[in-house]
Amino acid sequence: MGISLRDCQYLFRDYYTQGKELVIDGSQLRCELASRYSMNQDVAGLLTEGGDIVILKPAGPGVATADKGNAELMLEYDGTLAADGYRLTIGEDAKLVLAAPNRRGLKYGLDALKRLLTVEEDCCRLPVVTVEDEPSFAVRGIIEGFYGVPWSFADRMDAVRYMGGHRMNAFMYAPKDDPYHRELWREPYPDDIFAGIHELKQECDKHLVDFYYCISPGNDLEFRSQGDFAKLEEKLGAMIAVGVRHFALLMDDIDYVLQGDNKQFLERSGTAHAYVTNRVYDYLAGCLPHFTLAMCPSEYWSYWDTEYKRDIREQLHPAVKVFWTGYFVFAPEIGRKHAEDNHGYYGHELWLWDNIPVNDCDKDRLFLDPVRGRSSRLGQLGHTAVVANPMNQWECSKITLTTMSHYMWNSERYMAELSWELSVREFAGELAEDMMFFCLQNLNSRLYSGGYPELDDALARRDLAWLDGYFNRLEQTAVRLGGLENAKFIEEAGPWLRRAIADAVLWRAVRRQLTDPLNPQAQAEVLQRLETCRSYGVRLGSDPAVHAAEALGIELPEEIKEETGND
CATH class of the missing domain: 1.20.58.460 (Hyaluronidase post-catalytic domain-like)
Known part of the structure; x- marks a missing residue:
């Protein structure tokens, strides 16, 4: 069974079809490749090797390919599309055109082609269609930011593969109870843990997922200490050495009232947090031509202006992104007014750290319902990223996270109950009805009071x-x-x-x-x-x-x- 028209119209932003179908003889879609995407043909790793779709690469300049296949695939560059977007056209003449502004867009377009293809009775069936698909948020992903036992590296590797298949592009490494992330932030990682992080970074590269290294030094950082900053730079430098270009400085869940020399030196916590973040920014700028830096402020929730937010607004480097979780740590809703107001209060691009479906405050519970209550227009209200904080139970988190992936990609069309249905069906297959009944017994009471x-x-x-x-x-x-x-x-x-x-x-x-x-x-x-x-x-x-x-x-x-x- 192929994907239904209803699901296509929901999962792809714009889906243009007149109901025609392309039928091609053969048990595989064998596409002769041509490309106007880039002169160096930088598409390695994106092309299918085996399976229902086979890409027949050209033999070389002026050399004919013996196997012409049963379809043509043209890759094109289109810089007018949003980053990670794509346009896929499937013609009645078995000519397929995929346009994208970057490699991720090409990948997502090829993934869409795979979803649209049905192979049965020794023939390939595709809708004659144009799909125009772009994300609502530039950064979409997962932050491993919960308390309790961190995920294993096997879980993290699976999470990266999952994200690659669900149009997410950011994995943020921030386990609260990894001592080298928070308590022992000055200490270098033991060799085995650092090797695991390096391997995880390589897996992210393979699946076109950006790896973010996050560090949380705020509990005991001495802001006047050159030694502390040297330790911080050493920790970041080790990550730069293995190719990390995306970072976050987390000042959440600390006693942020300044004491002693910190208070004498910088007076207020907002000034202090802007100061340390700016120093980290300057360090990264001296090491890397291109990088990303986000910071999580201590006042990461609330919906009113404060002196702390004013200091961040006025003193933090304008290129730094700022996290918040909504008007509460576990926000049942994030509406237009709170989102718009807080964007103004912080004066920076906001990144929503959404505490869904995290259960570190409810360790005896599973949360298996969809994300609800997020503004459909959040991407138009100063927010350029949404990242979800999952449960300690990685596999069980997938049910909610798949619904979140739908929201991240197309918040304007997101429908919680439909996404939930699609997610449960993907997760449980023939047992989807049983899984949905089990999910209905495990609703996230912090976010949804619909009850039983x-x-x-x-x-x-x-x-x-x-x-x-x-x-x-x-x-x-x-x-x-x-x-x-x-x-x-x-x-x-x-x-x-x-x-x-x-x-x-x-x-x-x-x-x-x-x-x-x-x-x-x-x-x-x-x-x-x-x-x-x-x-x-x-x-x-x-x-x-x-x-x-x-x-x-x-x-x-x-x-x-x-x-x-x-x-």
């Missing part, structure tokens, strides 16, 4: 038959998802899948106590099943069995009421 109305309504009606069906479905869903061929998902989500089954078992014990409320054995079984649920150390957002027991009049121990509850 069907469960609440059934409890209000005391509809025990409906509740029986609900908990049976919850158990069956968890069992089926436990059979997915995604070992990483099973590893990460396993505690929540087991908790879902335990909730179903608890419900049946609750049912028996409701039938025979004075039976001490039934009461004891409920307490036993409650302890089993607690033993997993995690909970579903709906907390269905405990919520049901309370709503139906079952008396629970006080510690259960304190530790659990409906979100």
Whole structure:
């Protein structure tokens, strides 16, 4: 089955078709390549080797290629398109034209061609179409910026490959509990960790993802200390030596009230943070002809002007980008007024550090719903980047991140529920219906209070038959998802899948106590099943069995009421 017309019209910004189809004999689309993209033909690594699409490279100047293939592919340069954008034209005459302003645009255009191609019954089918596709934000990506156990390098490598396939272009290395990022920022990385970072940078290059090295020295940096700045430059210089050109200085989550010599030297924290950032900027400018520097201020959330923001606005180098998270650390909405106002207050390009779907403040929870509540016009309000801060559970984060990738690429057309459907289908395949039901039990209560109305309504009606069906479905869903061929998902989500089954078992014990409320054995079984649920150390957002027991009049121990509850 190919991609549907509805999905094409949603996933690609402009999709022009009159419903015609190009049908080509053969089990592969074999494209004879021509290029007007660049004189040096700098397209290495972008061209398909095998699979459903084969690019037949020219043999050389004046040399005919024996295999002409069954289609022609012309690459063209078009500098009028936004960076990373492309235009793909598929003609009835089997001539394909792909225009782009850069290599990423070429890659995304070729990825679009792969998505549009259907191979069946020894023939290739393509829509006759023109796709014009450009991003809403120049920088789109992931920041590994959460507290808790950092990702493994295997997770990071997979994240880079994932981003390359979802039109994201920035991976920001900023794990809060990597000691060499924050606590031991002066210390060089041990050889094995530095080798992992270098390999990660190379993987980013391979997939056309920019690697950002982030460092957080703000807790104990002495602003007058030449030795501290020498250590900071040494840390950055090691990254420059392995090809890093994108950096961020993070001054978030620190006690930013200046003390001692720091206060005597620079007086105010806004002045201090502009000062250190400008020194880093000057250092990078002396080392690199082209680079990016962003900074995360200590006042990274809020929606009002302050002296701190004024100092950043007036003193920070104009080329430095500034992060914020919205009007709160976990902002349920980021609307036009707050976005526009804060852009003015900081006076710099704003980069949205979106704390979605991060769960470091809710470690017993998974967040599996789509991004919601972000202005469709954020890219027109001084914002040039959106980066998502995922969960400690990388694989589970993909469900929300795929919806975020849709928003990052085309915020003007973003529809949360449709993106959620597409993301779950991509993630779970034939088990998409079960996965969606599981996702619906794990909503991000910090950002969305839509809750669990069907469960609440059934409890209000005391509809025990409906509740029986609900908990049976919850158990069956968890069992089926436990059979997915995604070992990483099973590893990460396993505690929540087991908790879902335990909730179903608890419900049946609750049912028996409701039938025979004075039976001490039934009461004891409920307490036993409650302890089993607690033993997993995690909970579903709906907390269905405990919520049901309370709503139906079952008396629970006080510690259960304190530790659990409906979100």
